[in-house]
Structure formats: structure tokens, C-alpha cells
Amino acid sequence: MAWRRGKLTAILLIFEVVFIVLFGILVVYDDQANATATQNSLTPAQGGADADNNVLRAYYPMFQDVHVMMFIGFGFLMTFLKKYGFGSVGFNFLVAAFVLQWATLMSGFLHLHHGKIVVDITTLLTSDFAAAAVLISMGAVLGKVSHIQLIIMAFVEIIFFSINEWVGLTFFKAVDVGGSMFVHAFGAYFGLAVARVLYREDMVGHSKEGSNYHSDIFAMIGTVFLWLFWPSFNAALAPGDDQHRAVINTYFSLAACAVVTFAISSAVEKDGKVNMVHVQNATLAGGVAIGTSADMMVHPWGALLIGSIAAVLSVVGYSYITPFMADKLKIHDTCGVNNLHGMPGVLAGIIGAIVAAVASPAQYGNSVYQIFPARAPIENSTELATIQAAFPAIEAGNGRSAGLQAGFQMAALIVSVLVALVTGALTGLLLRLPIWDQPEKDSMYEDEDYWEIPEEEAVDMNGSLEGVGHKKPDSRARTESDTNNEQDTKV
Structure with a gap:
């Protein structure tokens, strides 16, 4: 235990020192x-900043909503495990706070401005989106990995x-305003x-894996x-009427x-x-499935x-696909997570491609070039000049057709899933190293x-008490035979 404590302390402090140094330099x-x-x-009269009309005022309300989702929403959603409540909320807190810093740096490395990483309120938003991806991955291995493995997984995944x-x-140049392809899938x-790489037979049908009445609440x-x-979450980074539409669409979905x-x-x-x-889970699938579009x-x-459609897909997933x-x-x-984020994320990408394929100026007006920037005419073209005369915010694009944009949407979805599978498997191999303290069956x-x-x-966790109320086996990741064989108990 002392060595475990020393490892966690050393790893976290080393990472934090590196973050401080990199933040200081960049x-x-x-x-x-x-x-x-x-x-x-x-x-403002002299041409200065307007304290009442700035980027912070525009983004902060939705940023705070997204921030709450990361730390309360995801954290408490994972508390269904009857003996892993501290781990669900606490490690969610740790991993998210870690990722916010590392994602700021990683994204910044790819978007340097004169050799510096420039941060504003939108940086905080996109870092929260990155945290969402890692917290989703955490859900797939919840309770089966150590806190050290979670930190290493988060560090590698964000790269x-x-x-x-x-x-x-x-x-x-794919469009994914709600992050269904790039975050959820x-x-x-x-x-x-x-x-899959960390799989062991003793992970399935574990006596401690289920929920009880209070943990489900x-x-x-x-x-x-x-x-x-x-x-x-879906509308935060969309502009103007696009943002308004994203809120309405997500609300109804x-x-x-x-x-x-x-x-x-x-x-x-x-x-x-x-x-x-x-x-607890399938009711949220509509938010994922509408995300791209x-x-x-x-x-x-x-x-x-x-x-x-997302609800049907998710419930069927929990009932039949997860046991399979x-x-x-x-x-x-x-x-x-396959049922809440994976399959609905793929569905969202497909829907996004279909909607992109039929999008036209007749339906959107000139804002079609704002939603799909690559569809805007090429630079110095007569068509671009005509559009900019009516809508100056439009910038030069690649002149793509609707069909070509749809093709790139599908390509982005396929590449995202393939990259996730390959890099996830490689990360799993890294996490199998004994130094990261993967828990044994009893832990x-x-x-x-x-x-x-x-x-x-x-006393309760040692088995003298098993909780209060109606206990049931959990169906998120258990096999169908486990679910059928286990009997309900009332205490």
C-alpha cells in the first residue's frame, strides 16, 4: 500500500510539474x-473592448452547463456500482481535472500562434469536450482498472x-458541432x-458489479x-441561428x-x-444521435x-448487444458506453452525412457556407465575391458539392472509429504492464x-450489510445467463 501511495503521488506531481512548466513557457x-x-x-467609444459584449459573456453560460456535465453528470451517472461510489465520482473528478490541462496543451500544440498557445473561454470549452471523450472511455473500464491506469489512459488518449x-x-473539414463523431464515438x-485488451474472465459476472436501490438513485x-x-453541449460552439437551432433540435430529440x-x-x-x-442511459442517447446534425x-x-431511433438502438443494445x-x-x-455513446455516435455521423448531402442554398440561404465552410466557393472567385457582398462573414472554401461534403463526413466518421480502435488497443497493451497496478479480482x-x-x-463493504431496499443484478455489462440466474433479494 505504501508503494501504491508513492506511485500515485509521484505520477500526479510529475505530470503537474510538467504542466506548470509548459504552461509557463507556451x-x-x-x-x-x-x-x-x-x-x-x-x-468602447475610443475603440476599446466592451465589457458587456464580449466573448466571455457569449460563451460562459453554456460553458458552465458543459462543465457541470463533466463533473456532476458523468460522475454521478457512474455511481450505479453499489461499492464503487467514491471511485465513480472521485476518479471522474481527478481524470477530468487532469485532462482539462493536458487537452489545453495538446490542442494548443496543433494550433500554435507565433509559437504560443493562446487561451480564452472557447479553449476551456474544447478542453471540456476532450474530457468528455476520456470520461466515456473510463465508463468502459470502470471498476476494473486502478487510478494510476486511468491517468495513464487519459494521458495517452488525449494525444x-x-x-x-x-x-x-x-x-x-467535417462538421460535428455536438462532437458525436470526434468525442462520443x-x-x-x-x-x-x-x-478488450484488458479482458479477464473474472471481470464478468462479478459479485460486486451490480447496483442497489440507492446507488441507482x-x-x-x-x-x-x-x-x-x-x-x-451540442450548441455551445455554434454561431447565431445555428446555435438556436442546435438547442431546439437537441431539446426535442x-x-x-x-x-x-x-x-x-x-x-x-x-x-x-x-x-x-x-x-439512466438510453434516455440520453438522443443527445448523442442529434449531435453531428x-x-x-x-x-x-x-x-x-x-x-x-436512438432510444430503440440504445435499449436494444443494453438488452441484447452488451451480453453478446x-x-x-x-x-x-x-x-x-457502446449503447449510449458508440452506436448513437455512429448513427449521428451517418445522419450528419445524409443531411449534408441534401443541404442547399435554397434551404439554408448563404448560411449553408457557414455551416459547411468547405462548400464555400474558392478564393478570388466571382461566386465568392457575390456571396460575400450579401454575407461578409463567409470565407473562401474548397468549392465542394453537397455530395462531396457528405462523403468527407462519412470518411471522418470511419477514420475516427478506426483510430479509436487501434490506439485504444495499443493503450490497453500499455496498461497491462504490472507497474500500473491493475486490480485483482477481489479489488x-x-x-x-x-x-x-x-x-x-x-462494515457494509465487508459483507455484513448489502444495502437497503431492492437489490438487482446490473445489466450494463453482464452476460444474459448471469442476469437470468441471479435472484432478487430484499434486505
């Missing part, structure tokens, strides 16, 4: 946050996440690849926070998804009851349809080896 404030910038020493996103946005399949706190704030989740959950359960696992003209009825993956593919997915899905537990709760 990171500077954007002019809107820099006291030495001339504009901040002048009044590949940042490069993949940069390639998708810079070379493919990437995070899910990276985590699943890690889980805590998990619902995360669900509700994520459900409420998801429109901000989530609403339909919640209703259909209850309907399909009751249909697939043998006794017609509603499964809390589905409610959230700022596009899918129309409110289309948003309802997308949310409904565990039994046949040896992929044990603790939180079922999985339990806080006791990693946290100081209050004395009265320690």
Missing part, C-alpha cells in the same frame, strides 16, 4: 483576457483524440478497445443533469428519446416493468424521429483498496 491569454492588450485600456479531431476538422470505441442524478444540459426509452424498456423486459439501467435543418419532426459482446467478443463494457468494483472508507460503511 500558454498566454487571448487579447480579450490580457490586461496588457491596448483594447483593454480604452473605452490521439487531439490528432484525430485535428485531422477531421482540418483535412476532412471516439471515446466509446477507444474505451472498448482498451477493455444516485446514478439518476447524473442522468438528469446530463439530460437537462445536453442542449448546451432528448424529449422523444426519453419517452421511447420507457416504451421499449417495458417491451423488452419479460414482466413488462421498466429497467432503470435503460432510463444539431445545427442543421433537420426540422423539429426530424429531431423527434432521431431521438426515437461480453460472451462472444470478450468485450466487457461496465457502463455500456474490482470496490472502493476499499483506493479510498479511506468511513468506519460504518466499511
Whole structure:
């Protein structure tokens, strides 16, 4: 235990010292946050900055929503494990705080300005999006890896996440306003690849893996926070009417998804009851599925349809695909991230490509070139000059057709999934090294080896008490035979 404590302390402090040094050398404030910038020493009448109309005022409300999603939404969503509540919320806190710093640096390395990393409120937003990808991956291996393995996984994943996103946005010029391809699908399949490489038979059907009445209620706190704030996640970086449309589309997609989740959950359960696992997770799939096309003209009825499809896909995933993956593919997915983030993320990418293929100036006006910048006419063309005369914000693009843009959308989706799978598998091999302290069977899905537990709760975790209320086996990552053989118990 002393050596474990020393390793965690050393690893975290080494990383933090490196971050401080790199921030000191490379990171500077954007002019809107820099006291030495001339504009901040002048009044608005003199051409200076307007304190009441700036980038912070524009982005901060939605940034705060996204920030809450990372630390409360994701953290509490993972508290369903009855003996891993501290680990779910606490390690979520640690990993997210770590990633915010490392993602700022990694993204900055790819977007240097005169050799410096310039930060503003949008940097904080994109760092939160990067944290979301890692937290999704964490869900696939929750309870099966040590805190040290989580930090190493986060460090490596952010490198590949940042490069993949940069390639998708810079070379493919793909559009993914809600991050469904670059965040959700990437995070899910990276985590699943890690889980496959780390797979051991004793991870499946573990006695400590399930939930109880109270842990499921805590998990619902995360669900509700994520459900409420998801429109901000999808709309935060969209401009003007695009942002307004993204909020509306996400709002309706989530609403339909919640209703259909209850309907399909009751249909697939043998006794017609509603499964809390589905409610905690599948109700959010609509936010993922609408993400890529959230700022596009899918129309409110289309948003309802997308949310409904996502609900069916996610519930079916939890009921049938997750057991198949565990039994046949040896992929044990603790939180079922494939069903909430993976498959809905792929669905979002496909929908985004379809909507891009039919997008036209007749439907969008000149804003079609704002949503799909690569479709704008090439520089110095007569067509570009005509468009800029009416809409000066439009910049020169690549002159792509709608069909070509759709093709690049699909290419970005496919590359993101492939990169996630390959780099996730390589990261899994790294995490198998004994130095990272992967937990043995008795230490999985339990806080006791990693946290100081209050004395009265320690008695509970040692087996004298098993919780209060109705206990049930968890269906997120367990095999179908495990679920059928285990009996409900009331204490």
C-alpha cells in the first residue's frame, strides 16, 4: 500500500510539474483576457473592448452547463456500482481535472500562434469536450482498472483524440458541432478497445458489479443533469441561428428519446416493468444521435424521429448487444458506453452525412457556407465575391458539392472509429504492464483498496450489510445467463 501511495503521488506531481512548466513557457491569454492588450485600456467609444459584449459573456453560460456535465453528470451517472461510489465520482473528478490541462496543451500544440498557445473561454470549452471523450472511455473500464491506469489512459488518449479531431476538422473539414463523431464515438470505441485488451474472465459476472436501490438513485442524478444540459453541449460552439437551432433540435430529440426509452424498456423486459439501467442511459442517447446534425435543418419532426431511433438502438443494445459482446467478443463494457455513446455516435455521423448531402442554398440561404465552410466557393472567385457582398462573414472554401461534403463526413466518421480502435488497443497493451497496478479480482468494483472508507460503511463493504431496499443484478455489462440466474433479494 505504501508503494501504491508513492506511485500515485509521484505520477500526479510529475505530470503537474510538467504542466506548470509548459504552461509557463507556451500558454498566454487571448487579447480579450490580457490586461496588457491596448483594447483593454480604452473605452468602447475610443475603440476599446466592451465589457458587456464580449466573448466571455457569449460563451460562459453554456460553458458552465458543459462543465457541470463533466463533473456532476458523468460522475454521478457512474455511481450505479453499489461499492464503487467514491471511485465513480472521485476518479471522474481527478481524470477530468487532469485532462482539462493536458487537452489545453495538446490542442494548443496543433494550433500554435507565433509559437504560443493562446487561451480564452472557447479553449476551456474544447478542453471540456476532450474530457468528455476520456470520461466515456473510463465508463468502459470502470471498476476494473486502478487510478494510476486511468491517468495513464487519459494521458495517452488525449494525444490521439487531439490528432484525430485535428485531422477531421482540418483535412476532412467535417462538421460535428455536438462532437458525436470526434468525442462520443471516439471515446466509446477507444474505451472498448482498451477493455478488450484488458479482458479477464473474472471481470464478468462479478459479485460486486451490480447496483442497489440507492446507488441507482444516485446514478439518476447524473442522468438528469446530463439530460437537462445536453442542449448546451451540442450548441455551445455554434454561431447565431445555428446555435438556436442546435438547442431546439437537441431539446426535442432528448424529449422523444426519453419517452421511447420507457416504451421499449417495458417491451423488452419479460414482466413488462421498466429497467432503470435503460432510463439512466438510453434516455440520453438522443443527445448523442442529434449531435453531428444539431445545427442543421433537420426540422423539429426530424429531431423527434432521431431521438426515437436512438432510444430503440440504445435499449436494444443494453438488452441484447452488451451480453453478446461480453460472451462472444470478450468485450466487457461496465457502463455500456457502446449503447449510449458508440452506436448513437455512429448513427449521428451517418445522419450528419445524409443531411449534408441534401443541404442547399435554397434551404439554408448563404448560411449553408457557414455551416459547411468547405462548400464555400474558392478564393478570388466571382461566386465568392457575390456571396460575400450579401454575407461578409463567409470565407473562401474548397468549392465542394453537397455530395462531396457528405462523403468527407462519412470518411471522418470511419477514420475516427478506426483510430479509436487501434490506439485504444495499443493503450490497453500499455496498461497491462504490472507497474500500473491493475486490480485483482477481489479489488474490482470496490472502493476499499483506493479510498479511506468511513468506519460504518466499511462494515457494509465487508459483507455484513448489502444495502437497503431492492437489490438487482446490473445489466450494463453482464452476460444474459448471469442476469437470468441471479435472484432478487430484499434486505
